[in-house]
Amino acid sequence: MEHMTLEREARVFPALADDSLGARALLAHGAAYPGLGMSAASARRRPLPPTERLRNAIEREELSVHYQPQYETRGGRHCGVEALARWFPPDCESIAPTVFVQAAEKNGLIDALGAWVLRKACATVATWNRNIEQLPILCVNVSPRQISPAFCTVLASTLERTGFPAERLELEITEGILIEKPDLALECISQWKRLGVRIALDDFGTGYSSLSYLSRLPVDRIKIDKTLVHRMSNDLKTAAIVRTVISLGADLGVDVLAEGVESEAQLTMLNGMGCRQVQGFLLALPARADEAKSMLASRWGRRISLVGSTHAS
Ligand code: G
Ligand code: MN
Numbered sequence: 001m002e003h004m005t006l007e008r009e010a011r012v013f014p015a016l017a018d019d020s021l022g023a024r025a026l027l028a029h030g031a032a033y034p035g036l037g038m039s040a041a042s043a044r045r046r047p048l049p050p051t052e053r054l055r056n057a058i059e060r061e062e063l064s065v066h067y068q069p070q071y072e073t074r075g076g077r078h079c080g081v082e083a084l085a086r087w088f089p090p091d092c093e094s095i096a097p098t099v100f101v102q103a104a105e106k107n108g109l110i111d112a113l114g115a116w117v118l119r120k121a122c123a124t125v126a127t128w129n130r131n132i133e134q135l136p137i138l139c140v141n142v143s144p145r146q147i148s149p150a151f152c153t154v155l156a157s158t159l160e161r162t163g164f165p166a167e168r169l170e171l172e173i174t175e176g177i178l179i180e181k182p183d184l185a186l187e188c189i190s191q192w193k194r195l196g197v198r199i200a201l202d203d204f205g206t207g208y209s210s211l212s213y214l215s216r217l218p219v220d221r222i223k224i225d226k227t228l229v230h231r232m233s234n235d236l237k238t239a240a241i242v243r244t245v246i247s248l249g250a251d252l253g254v255d256v257l258a259e260g261v262e263s264e265a266q267l268t269m270l271n272g273m274g275c276r277q278v279q280g281f282l283l284a285l286p287a288r289a290d291e292a293k294s295m296l297a298s299r300w301g302r303r304i305s306l307v308g309s310t311h312a313s
Pocket of ligand 1: 226
């Protein structure tokens with residue numbers, strides 16, 4: 001299954017081998033599995049340079065933004081929605097976001113991609129309710145490579161052009177940026193805050209998880225990484241870490257959301273630990289805008305159909 005995906009990706013990015021380690025790795029994988037490398041026909045086809053290909057994909061709307069709702073563990077009301085870029089080329093199956101985001105980072109297209117996702121998501125979600133109070137918190141991932149004064153300009157103009165309320169927009173960053181360029185990151189994040197947006201620390205628990213970031217940065221939400229959520233049922237130490245992060249968030253006055261919730265057992269455990277916000281396949285898969293919008297209208301998302309209506313009140 002994974003090998004099939006790699007082959008598709010090698011076909012879509014055949015020319016990435018010029019300057020991208022990601023593509024070289026993909027092609028190497030294709031070559032490592034006999035019969036799964038590029039076909040003679042696709043090798044003969046002269047592909048567009050990768051930069052053009054991704055730029056065209058954005059322009060032709062082959063890329064789209066999907067939305068994954070987030071829910072409160074008490075009452076089941078939604079507490080946000082995460083915008084996730086997806087690529088569905090017409091000539092093959094979808095390409096994993098990890099692949100094209102990494103390729104964009106290496107080919108200098110991440111600024112264009114990131115700006116496009118931000119504009120698209122703000123413009124779309126802005127129409128979901130006339131009443132600003134009822135708009136979900138919209139979470140948009142920001143790659144460490146996007147952190148620059150130019151992104152601040154894009155952010156300001158997006159808020160102005162789409163009319164999306166800054167206080168309902170949450171930018172998700174990972175610790176990578178704070179380690180790579182701490183001064184620039186602090187400067188940019190302070191500018192975002194001045195525009196009124198919220199900040200989330202994404203994938204928390206996978207990197208250095210330095211507690212000093214939490215005191216130095218104006219963080220509004222911590223997102224516990226899905227690998228911790230998946231491990232905690234079978235590993236007491238992981239469960240202790242998750243519990244500690246949840247109580248740390250409470251002490252700091254920062255929201256804590258657990259990502260990757262896939263089972264009732266995980267949800268029950270998180271609820272018992274005092275976690276108030278969850279996101280994951282149990283509750284809602286990432287979905288097209290219209291589906292996500294209607295999911296937000298019902299409490300508990302998918303879970304209502306899994307366990308009946310007892311949680312709906
Ligand atoms: O790094 P970040 O947290 O932004 O990753 C979000 C990714 O996680 C998305 O691609 C989304 O599809 C995926 N995802 C969302 N919910 C779940 C889940 O319950 N389980 C797993 N394995 N992945 C999930
Ligand atoms: Mn995220």
